[in-house]
Amino acid sequence: MRFSRSLIPTIKEAPADATNVSHVLLTRGGFIRRVGAGMYDYLPLGLRVLKKIEAIVRTEMDRAGALEILMPALLPAEYFKETDRWTKFGDNLFRLKDRKGADFHLGPTHEEIVTDIARREIRSYRDLPKNLYQVQSKFRDEPRPRGGLLRCREFVMKDAYSFDSTEDGAKASYEEMRKAYVRVFDRLGLNYRMVAADSGAMGGSTSAEFQVLADSGEDAIVACDACSYAANVEVATVTPADEPAGTSGERTKVHTPGHGGIADVAAFLKVETKQMLKSLIYRAQKEVAMVVVRGDHDVNEIRLARILGVDEVALATEADVRKTTGAAVGYAGPVGFTGRVIVDRAASLVKSGVTGANETDHHLTGVEHGRDFEGEVADVRLASNGDTCPSCGKGKLTTYKGIEAGHIFILGTHYSAKMNATFLDETQKKQPIIMGCYGIGVSRLVATTIEQHNDASGMRWPMSIAPYHVHLCTLGKDEPVLAAAQALYDALWSKGIEVLWDERDERPGVKFKDADLIGIPFRVTFGGKNFAAGNVEMKARDESDPAKSEMVAIADAQARIEDFVRKALA
Ligand SMILES: [Zn+2]
Incomplete structure (x- = not known):
């Protein structure tokens, strides 16, 4: 396909609503265009x-x-x-x-x-x-x-x-x-x-x-570093906590004005987040329940729903929190709480915990399950980084983001x-x-x-699904250059190798920028001094170092390209 005859409307600006790198690059590269919310045109490359x-x-x-x-x-x-x-x-x-x-x-x-x-x-x-x-x-x-x-x-x-x-x-x-x-x-x-x-x-x-691993992924997964165990954090088995959780202390009410968040309170009171007893109010149909997990852990809402015997749970509204605890969001705690309390196993082992006092701007220190409050103990947290693998019992779990x-x-x-x-x-x-x-x-x-294959210049398609295998660039309009490029173009297509030929009347810089943005895996450039010396320049898209390009004699170009593409497709 000749670039000038195709429809590849590359643009410099990212779409205003784009938060993901793939959204930005697929739009900028002219692969897709938005028609409405969650609806897209696939242009020829897409x-x-x-x-x-x-x-x-x-x-x-x-x-x-x-x-x-x-x-x-x-x-x-x-x-x-x-x-x-x-x-x-x-x-x-x-x-x-x-x-x-x-x-x-x-x-x-x-x-x-x-x-x-x-x-x-x-x-x-x-x-x-x-x-x-x-x-x-x-x-x-x-x-x-x-x-x-x-x-x-x-x-x-x-x-x-x-x-x-x-x-x-x-x-x-x-x-x-x-x-x-x-x-x-x-x-x-x-x-x-x-x-x-x-x-x-x-x-x-x-x-x-x-799950495809990518930092932009919405799903959290854990995988063992020693065996093949991998699971969505929502279903990963949580291994019982075996860490010593401190020594008992005396329960004390402290003034924590304006410090409602876990990290915030922990920093203010100079305690580790794992000493915090994070207390969250959930609504499960008609029931309101409090869940207590360690400050460094998160609630597994699927497990919680199962424990409460409902299909799904949701965090209570601010109004519900005020009504049930008498305090603003951020100051809830299990001490003196009259509703149902579920305590995660790890949180139940914490001695001298810090938790909300059910009074705005106040927390309690020295809090301990069984002494200062009661609650049903259950594994209700998500698996987290550094947990012992539930499958082999030896390795540690690492968390990843996945799509x-x-x-x-x-x-x-x-x-x-x-x-x-x-x-x-x-x-x-x-x-x-x-x-x-x-x-x-x-x-x-x-x-x-x-999301997984990109760099600062654009997309980097794997050969197996790249829109074309080879991006052929010709610089200038000299007849011998165009004739040599045409011969190579025809020969490659006849061998089943798909070539996009950028023969536009554009400056080399513009062409190279577009080539990097579109991300076809192999670029071949005809023209200038190299051509006069009987060579073409070849460069794989995944080589970010420009010095990595190679000069190949025009006579050997076809064989070199075929070799590269076949190996990448194998
Ligand atoms: Zn393992």
């Missing part, structure tokens, strides 16, 4: 990347024995009503009515629709196993679309669904998908971890997330039982089909790749 990711995903799904289908994005409400998700999805579902007033929605995921295929088409255990997948646009009315392609309201997903007649078969299908996912993420050139995960609202038991790019589950009979999707077993008995589901956020991966 679409080429998206299609390449799709192609890798398709190849690995096909290789794993999955069958591609396509279900509608526009769906009648009846299927989600069968499983109650018409209600459960709440405001996240894009709902609409047809001309007759019937309820419809745009598909956020397709378990019900694919289960309907299964109940119509599968009769006997002989029809199983099956795995059906699609690559399709999904719709979710996100409350806060953000990060460009990271969290959209319309996005492209690959969703696969397995159907089995036995538990062992379902596990084998899951394992087959797990291996396929490892191949996909390896081929994409991403640094990722497969982590144990909570299955959330989807229902089901066995599940794992594929969830894939998720695999065994669903069991959650959907098939509700929707009566059954098969006849060998004794002619009806059994619900055992299902699994497997998602990859294809359009999110465009952004996720850049």
Whole structure:
């Protein structure tokens, strides 16, 4: 493709609403343009990347024995009503009515629709196993679309669904998908971890997330430095605290005017944050409860919800805090608190703790569980940096930020039982089909790749999904230069190597800046003194040192480029 004929509208300024590096660079590089909140155009370069990711995903799904289908994005409400998700999805579902007033929605995921295929088409255990997948646009009315392609309201997903007649078969299908996912993420050139995960609202038991490591990630994961254990902090097993937690002291009320935050109070009173008894008020449906964790720990809200026997919990409002503690936010504490108190195991071991006095501008020091207050002891904190690994018991856990790019589950009979999707077993008995589901956020991966592969000058695409393999630059309009470049361009395309040729009438500086921004992995430059000496300049995008470019005789250029691209794709 000739640059002047393509549509690559590079710009200098970042979009005003961009907070993520991928959002900035994909917009500046002319890959995407915003149409509305969480909705984007894919311009030619962006679409080429998206299609390449799709192609890798398709190849690995096909290789794993999955069958591609396509279900509608526009769906009648009846299927989600069968499983109650018409209600459960709440405001996240894009709902609409047809001309007759019937309820419809745009598909956020397709378990019900694919289960309907299964109940119509599968009769006997002989029809199983099956795995059906699609690559399709999904719709979710996100409350806060953000990060460009990271969290959209319309996005492209690959969703696969397995159907089995036995538990062992379902596990084998899951394992087959797990291996396929490892191949996909390896081929994409991403640094990722497969982590144990909570299955959330989807229902089901066995599940794992594929988390791409990036500082901008919203998910916190922990991984062991000694074994392969990795988990989302929300589900990571917390090892019991074994540290000595100080010696007992006398309970004293102290004046802490204007010091409400943990770090703030700890600094003011000159104590370590792990001596602080952080006391948070949560609302769980009608109940209000206090949770006490060490100042250096965070509450695991999923565990807390389970302990309180509800689906989800939320921090109480400021008004609720005032009403239950009689003090401003930041001064709550368990001493004298009359409501339900849950104490994390590590916090229960703290002697001489510091906590709010339930009186604005006052704290208590020398506080101890069992002596100064009572509460139910439970593991209710998130795993944290430096915890002992719960799997091997030797290594230490390190926390990472990750972006969830894939998720695999065994669903069991959650959907098939509700929707009566059954098969006849060998004794002619009806059994619900055992299902699994497997998602990859294809359009999110465009952004996720850049969150991990960028530098100050722009994007750095892995060869496997780069919009083109080679960025050919010609400097000036001299006929011999253009003729030599044209010959190389034609020869490379004929070998299946994709070349973007920047033949624009622009200064070299402009061309090189655009080349670095767009981030095609290999740049080849024709022109100037080098050309007069019979050479072209070659430079890999990941070599930030300009001295790393190499001069290659024009006659050897094609072989050198082919070698570089083939090796990078291998
Ligand atoms: Zn370990």
